[in-house]
Amino acid sequence: MNSAVDTISVARSALAEARSAVVLTGAGVSVESGVPTFRGAGGLWKTFRAEELATPFAFERDPKLVWEWYDWRRQRIAQAKPNPGHHALVELERRISEFLLVTQNVDGLHADAGSREIVELHGSIWRTQCVGCLEVRNNREVPMKSMPPRCRCGALLRPDVVWFGEGLPPGALNRATRASQKCDVMLIVGTSSVVYPAASLGPAAVHGGAQVFEINTEPSDLSLYYTLLQGKAGEVLPALL
Ligand code: OAD
Helix, strand or coil: CCCHHHHHHHHHHHHHHCCEEEEEECHHHHHHHCCCCCCCCCCCECCECHHHHCCHHHHHHCHHHHHHHHHHHHHHHHCCCCCHHHHHHHHHHHHCCEEEEEECCCCCHHHHHCCCCEEECCEEEEEEEECCCCCEEECCCCCCCCCCCECCCCCEEEEEECCCCCCCCCCHHHHHHHHHHHCCEEEEECCCCCCCCHHHHHHHHHHCCCEEEEEECCCCCCHHHCEEEECCHHHHHHHCC
16 A cells, blocks of 8 residues: 555545645645645745745844735736645545635635635735725725835835734635545645644644645645645645545
8 A cells, every 4th residue: 555556546535535625735746837835846036945034033123024925925926826736635625515715825826726715814915904094995906106115094005914923814724624624634734733723734634534635745744644645736736636
């Protein structure tokens, strides 16, 4: 039962029999759409790591620098289209009666592909929030005309995403945790499993008795606890259907 083909058929049967499934995705699912990951090769922007820029402190210190990074990501994402991995998850949702897609990605590509039941744990890069009046608005301006952008009220706008040290959107984590605890099967796709609380959803599913399969080009921090289907999301996910 060691070969990749055997493991894929085990996962395929588990999904075929599942009444409820949760899929947790990370940046790796969008790599084949041309969106860079946060860690590993290509993860750096200029010389900065995500942990240095995706924080309220970095924004307070240098909002223009933080916005330049987001503007760069928005330009990459604006050109990206969903890939076969995103499309396979739409089909999986169609087949399984209780299905929830939990994503750490802020790129919106799952919704573009047609997935419906989505929890965006880390917000959306396509919304802004005013740091003064707190108004949240959709914003598709690419590239941003003024840097850093400002609200109608005059205060700075920030991306409506979750930064290190901030809480997740109310309700999102609860819904994701509840579904993870009671699902039959979980797929964990393209995440390094180092950022919590998202990374705790896999262990919650294992604890609840689910079969948990991980799809990643390389082992992650938590692979030990899952069945690893090593390969690209855009190839492995369609093979599971
Ligand atoms: P990471 O950049 O940490 O990890 C991406 C994962 O995708 C790695 O484990 C890669 O091995 C894997 N990978 C790369 N290409 C792949 C492919 N084609 N198919 C499958 N897997 C592939 O990204 P995340 O785990 O999503 O948060 O990062 C978690 C959070 O950290 C992000 O949501 C973001 C970041 O800082 C915030 O900004 C709050």
